[in-house]
Amino acid sequence: MKIQSSDYLSRIHQPLKDLMNVLCSEFDYVSLLATDSRGKAYNVRTRSMDIRDFMGERGMVFRAIHQGRIAEFSLNQLPDRLDDAVKVVSDNLNAQFEMNKKEGYAFIPVEIPSEEEWTVNEQKSYQKPFESYDLQEKLDKLQSFVKHGSEMDPRIVNMVAAYMEVSVSKLFISAKKDLIQDYPWSQGYIMIVGKGDNGIKMAFKSASGMKGAELLDEMAEIVETAIQQLDEVLGATPIVPGEYDVICTPEITGLIAHEAFGHGVEMDMFVKNRAKAPEYMNKFVAAPILTMHDGALGPLNVSSYVFDDEGTAAHDTVVIEDGILKRGIADALSASRLSTIPTGNGKRESFERKAYTRMTSTYFSKGTDKLDDMIRSIKKGYLLDGMESGMEDPKNWGIQCVLSRGYEIIDGELTGNIVGPVILTGNVIDLLCSITMISDDFELFGAGFCGKGHKEFVKTADGGAYIKAKARLG
Amino acid sequence: MNAKLLNLLTDNEEIADFSVQVRTTVSAEWFFIVDKLDQSRSKSVTYTMVKLYVDSDSEPFTRGHAEITIYPTHSDEEIEQLIIEGIASAKLIKNQLYVLPQNKPVEDPIQVKEDVIGLGNRIIRFTLDAAQKYHGEINSFEVFANHHDIHFVNAKGFDLHYSMQDAQLEMIVNSRDEKGEIELYRDLRFSELIEENLDRQLRETFTEAKDRAVAHATPALHKTNLILSGDNVSDFFGFYRTSTHASTLYSKSSNFNVGENIQENVLGDTVSFTMVPTLPGSCHNSPIDEDGTVLTTTSVVNKGIFKQVWGDARHCHYMEVKPTGNLRNMVVESGSKTVAEMETGVNLEVLDFSSFIVDGQTGDFGGEIRLGYLIEDGKKTPITGGSVSGKILDLHTHMYLSLERQLVNRFSGPLKVQIFDVNVSGIE
Numbered sequence: 070m071k072i073q074s075s076d077y078l079s080r081i082h083q084p085l086k087d088l089m090n091v092l093c094s095e096f097d098y099v100s101l102l103a104t105d106s107r108g109k110a111y112n113v114r115t116r117s118m119d120i121r122d123f124m125g126e127r128g129m130v131f132r133a134i135h136q137g138r139i140a141e142f143s144l145n146q147l148p149d150r151l152d153d154a155v156k157v158v159s160d161n162l163n164a165q166f167e168m169n170k171k172e173g174y175a176f177i178p179v180e181i182p183s184e185e186e187w188t189v190n191e192q193k194s195y196q197k198p199f200e201s202y203d204l205q206e207k208l209d210k211l212q213s214f215v216k217h218g219s220e221m222d223p224r225i226v227n228m229v230a231a232y233m234e235v236s237v238s239k240l241f242i243s244a245k246k247d248l249i250q251d252y253p254w255s256q257g258y259i260m261i262v263g264k265g266d267n268g269i270k271m272a273f274k275s276a277s278g279m280k281g282a283e284l285l286d287e288m289a290e291i292v293e294t295a296i297q298q299l300d301e302v303l304g305a306t307p308i309v310p311g312e313y314d315v316i317c318t319p320e321i322t323g324l325i326a327h328e329a330f331g332h333g334v335e336m337d338m339f340v341k342n343r344a345k346a347p348e349y350m351n352k353f354v355a356a357p358i359l360t361m362h363d364g365a366l367g368p369l370n371v372s373s374y375v376f377d378d379e380g381t382a383a384h385d386t387v388v389i390e391d392g393i394l395k396r397g398i399a400d401a402l403s404a405s406r407l408s409t410i411p412t413g414n415g416k417r418e419s420f421e422r423k424a425y426t427r428m429t430s431t432y433f434s435k436g437t438d439k440l441d442d443m444i445r446s447i448k449k450g451y452l453l454d455g456m457e458s459g460m461e462d463p464k465n466w467g468i469q470c471v472l473s474r475g476y477e478i479i480d481g482e483l484t485g486n487i488v489g490p491v492i493l494t495g496n497v498i499d500l501l502c503s504i505t506m507i508s509d510d511f512e513l514f515g516a517g518f519c520g521k522g523h524k525e526f527v528k529t530a531d532g533g534a535y536i537k538a539k540a541r542l543g
Numbered sequence: 544m545n546a547k548l549l550n551l552l553t554d555n556e557e558i559a560d561f562s563v564q565v566r567t568t569v570s571a572e573w574f575f576i577v578d579k580l581d582q583s584r585s586k587s588v589t590y591t592m593v594k595l596y597v598d599s600d601s602e603p604f605t606r607g608h609a610e611i612t613i614y615p616t617h618s619d620e621e622i623e624q625l626i627i628e629g630i631a632s633a634k635l636i637k638n639q640l641y642v643l644p645q646n647k648p649v650e651d652p653i654q655v656k657e658d659v660i661g662l663g664n665r666i667i668r669f670t671l672d673a674a675q676k677y678h679g680e681i682n683s684f685e686v687f688a689n690h691h692d693i694h695f696v697n698a699k700g701f702d703l704h705y706s707m708q709d710a711q712l713e714m715i716v717n718s719r720d721e722k723g724e725i726e727l728y729r730d731l732r733f734s735e736l737i738e739e740n741l742d743r744q745l746r747e748t749f750t751e752a753k754d755r756a757v758a759h760a761t762p763a764l765h766k767t768n769l770i771l772s773g774d775n776v777s778d779f780f781g782f783y784r785t786s787t788h789a790s791t792l793y794s795k796s797s798n799f800n801v802g803e804n805i806q807e808n809v810l811g812d813t814v815s816f817t818m819v820p821t822l823p824g825s826c827h828n829s830p831i832d833e834d835g836t837v838l839t840t841t842s843v844v845n846k847g848i849f850k851q852v853w854g855d856a857r858h859c860h861y862m863e864v865k866p867t868g869n870l871r872n873m874v875v876e877s878g879s880k881t882v883a884e885m886e887t888g889v890n891l892e893v894l895d896f897s898s899f900i901v902d903g904q905t906g907d908f909g910g911e912i913r914l915g916y917l918i919e920d921g922k923k924t925p926i927t928g929g930s931v932s933g934k935i936l937d938l939h940t941h942m943y944l945s946l947e948r949q950l951v952n953r954f955s956g957p958l959k960v961q962i963f964d965v966n967v968s969g970i971e
Contacts, residue, residue, distance in 0.1 A: 077616065114794060117794075118636055120635070120636065121610050122612050142584070143586040144588060145590075146614075146615035161585050165583045168660065169583055174667075177576060177581055179582075204632055226796060264795075268934075268936050269797070269798050269904050269905050271905060310932075311968070343682060343683070423584055460910075460911070462897055471909060492911065492932050494897075494911040494930045495970075541930075543909070543932050
């Protein structure tokens with residue numbers, strides 16, 4: 070079933086087009102992104118619960134280019150009268166241009182985007198609309214997860230079952246574009262806190278996708294997994310730091326794809342000379358069995374849209390092909406500065422924030438190996454699982470991934486010994502070139518948020534297959 | 544304040560309590576590549592946040608709440624519908640009953656005149672000048688200056704109007720040697736431009752970038768003494784902040800219990816810290832928290848003894864302690880060693896991690912080293928790569944805090960922390 074479009078955006082569509090007609094005559098280029106996203110988060114804990122607004126936004130951002138300079142104005146209220154609205158937006162943008170001139174700031178000239186005529190109005194689908202279950206039913210399902218989990222292990226001191234649903238609605242207008250899209254996404258997670266002999270430990274398992282309320286049904290499966298994980302982390306011992314043969318689960322593979330090459334090929338980093346990737350274009354950066362994609366046109370997940378926040382159509386970009394770095398991903402402004410094409414990766418945290426080059430669905434393509442064979446191939450190493458966090462360093466191609474667990478492998482068999490937490494670090498190219506096996510599995514994970522530095526959090530998804538590599542663990 | 548909204552909330556008999564916060568933010572933003580402007584931005588937004596509470600009318604007595612965000616473009620009819628939906632939602636939430644405190648009026652609440660353009664331009668000038676002064680190489684930087692006007696009212700007649708300003712300077716600094724170019728990332732946040740502080744932070748950043756450019760690979764130390772400095776010290780003490788919060792204790796997710804010694808058989812310095820409503824230059828200064836509880840300075844841990852639970856009104860009520868409010872600023876007392884004393888023997892000092900992760904509940908910490916110093920009897924060799932990891936609970940019984948202090952945004956405390964036998968994954 071298709072998601073409903075936003076009444077609010079429908080209501081303001083024509084008045085905004087009228088406004089943009091006037092603004093287009095005043096500036097060399099002007100565009101508008103208006104948003105109306107509605108979301109709820111349902112949280113049930115062992116001893117409390119709540120329902121909150123989640124990821125909602127309603128507002129607009131105007132971008133103007135004039136005499137080579139660029140300025141933006143974000144706001145969530147405009148006067149009703151056209152003349153008054155024009156004055157509010159125009160005065161603000163002109164004041165920015167004037168102030169920056171007055172301050173004497175040198176600027177990097179930007180070219181006028183060459184746009185083609187494009188009109189679209191698309192609503193994505195989900196199996197079960199968010200309204201399929203009422204509030205009580207949603208809470209009841211989450212409560213049943215918590216009740217079941219809490220009965221399973223007396224060491225559990227707190228359990229959280231959380232479900233979030235978001236309807237995203239966006240309208241983009243420029244001289245040649247008139248674009249509307251509506252799409253849903255939902256995510257859920259089970260987090261369990263347990264107390265063992267070594268103090269408090271935590272387990273976490275999530276589910277997500279371009280899905281509706283059907284995600285609540287799917288969440289039952291992850292409860293058992295999270296309970297099992299808590300048992301494992303409570304018994305985990307510290308790892309002996311060193312370099313090991315490792316197998317990464319699809320979740321960790323996704324984290325590596327995201328941190329290792331995703332951030333490294335964001336082309337706003339190229340503009341700032343903050344990435345090593347341009348030096349490696351058309352060279353081997355990974356084992357020849359590895360291919361990596363990014364794109365909102367890829368497998369459906371939480372960041373699968375028709376157009377990005379700058380009105381560029383979604384792409385499916387092959388970043389690494391058979392181990393060779395082929396191209397990066399770009400927002401419109403960075404693409405213009407680099408004289409290349411934008412790839413539909415211009416995303417904003419909300420209408421209140423700047424657009425940067427951001428990832429969408431980032432993944433390594435699946436291979437042909439079997440997980441059992443991969444485990445059998447390891448003399449001493451670890452099967453790594455449980456993503457906690459990651460951090461990129463595109464300039465120096467360092468990588469940091471914090472993981473909750475490593476399952477010991479000795480002589481081709483899992484021993485049952487578990488270490489954790491584990492920090493995987495190293496050089497990205499060394500890590501990717503060390504990949505010798507890729508399984509025929511494939512899974513995407515979209516329950517997290519991705520930041521740019523320590524801010525600008527947006528939804529992204531990442532994943533892939535099991536990979537076998539060599540990594541430094543600590 | 545929307546009178547119709549207040550009437551809707553006041554006149555509805557199902558609503559046991561409510562608060563309304565109207566927050567208007569005006570921002571100016573600049574994005575520079577080296578010393579050239581890439582683009583500028585401006586923002587003007589208003590949000591009305593309503594929190595309403597509904598109590599059950601039969602045993603077991605419970606309280607539910609709903610949080611509603613109202614946009615300026617919502618019509619009166621839409622607002623009424625949002626309130627109806629909020630009440631329906633709050634009725635389903637069956638939390639243990641609690642009450643919100645009756646506040647006394649706040650005398651002389653913070654009032655800051657809006658000058659986001661002036662503040663932002665001063666930061667830009669100061670940053671560009673500092674790069675020249677210290678021969679630093681800026682790759683790019685972003686400046687955000689925000690002014691917030693906040694009007695808070697609740698059902699009990701508490702009415703407070705205050706305003707705040709804050710700023711963020713995100714900066715990338717480069718340096719190079721014959722091996723290539725490196726970068727350091729800094730995210731500096733403050734409520735006022737204290738030139739002395741910003742000058743020190745920028746000078747240190749440029750110096751550290753030059754050191755990283757000539758850094759050696761971290762040796763395979765396996766276990767060593769670790770000295771943390773800068774923001775990492777604040778992150779380290781975040782574990783104590785989280786573990787003593789009423790919500791963590793209520794959810795039984797803390798390793799600590801009030802009244803107990805959290806550092807039994809300590810060999811080094813004990814932890815003492817206080818949560819406070821304001822600190823000079825902090826972005827988190829406020830007279831009240833999000834529930835409207837007037838913030839009260841609270842001594843939480845004294846000489847290793849967990850003295851006082853702190854937190855929001857609801858969880859303090861559950862823990863049967865007087866609500867302190869959700870304080871955001873932390874003051875940690877100094878320890879017994881000077882930095883020079885810490886640096887005797889062999890130590891690994893980490894100034895900059897890719898991302899320093901400290902789990903607020905478990906106390907597990909770790910991160911990849913972007914810049915550190917291997918200190919051997921005072922001689923410092925810059926190192927990079929590899930990682931450190933450990934668990935605060937296992938290490939804080941032998942820990943030293945420096946006599947020298949730092950004041951960074953919401954943290955005032957020791958400049959450095961020294962812990963022992965920390966795992967190091969080196970690369971040489």
